[in-house]
Amino acid sequence: MVTKQATGLYGGRTADERRAERRRRLLEAGLEVMASSGWAATTVREICKTAGLNTRYFYECFDGLDELLVAVFDWIIEDSIATAGSAMAAAEKDSRSQVHAGVVGAVTALTADPRRARVIATEAMGSQRLTRRRMRLTHYMALMLGAARAEFDPDADPNYTAVQAEALAAGVAGTVLAWLDGRLRLEREELAEYTAQFVDQAMFTPSPVRNSVEH
Secondary structure (H helix, E strand, O other): OOOHHHHOOEOOEOHHHHHHHHHHHHHHHHHHHHHHHOHHHOOHHHHHHHHOOOHHHHHHHOOOHHHHHHHHHHHHHHHHHHHHHHHHHHOOOOHHHHHHHHHHHHHHHHHHOHHHHHHHHOHHHHOHHHHHHHHHHHHHHHHHHHHHHHHHOOOEOHHHHHHHHHHHHHHHHHHHHHHHOOOOOOOHHHHHHHHHHHHHHHHOOOOOOEOOOOO
16 A cells, blocks of 8 residues: 555655666666676675665565566666667768667767676676577667668678678677677777778678579
8 A cells, every 4th residue: 555655755756756766776786786796696685785775675676686687688778779879860871871870889888888798798698588688689780780781782692691690790799798808909989980890891892692583
């Protein structure tokens, strides 16, 4: 039963506003613990300790640990997509400029906070639900790249285009991981630009495998 006291103002904020603030703190704590300790070591107690909240507030916002981790993952993805979308909106409207801006925006968003990139690139592998989400995201990226490729070179073999798009989408994630591990000694801006240039050269060069269907 919801009481008047539970929905009244406290510290100038409503109950819903306070609940949203606690949820945000739990998401941020989940990101921190997940990135620093790894999925296997992530616990509700550690997240609540990091957030500075009582355990009961955790279950006010989430049914369990897995739901929180999915929410953290979705939060990262949504923010990265929004950043990439803003970059694409500001770019020229041809497919080449759109792909370049989108890749730069996505890589920049992920590497702005290395914890986010690590969760996406590595910690997702520890959870089947997160792995499936990551695979759907990669597939979505591949579909976008494939569509741009098909527009640029419509006579390319569609199977080759699909393989190329999937490989590039996965390769972007791998490149970010290599940077996180210190194998690529680049500034963030260089990483984003070089990755976009690589995708650009691969996507917008005529395919060596042509469509066998006669026109």
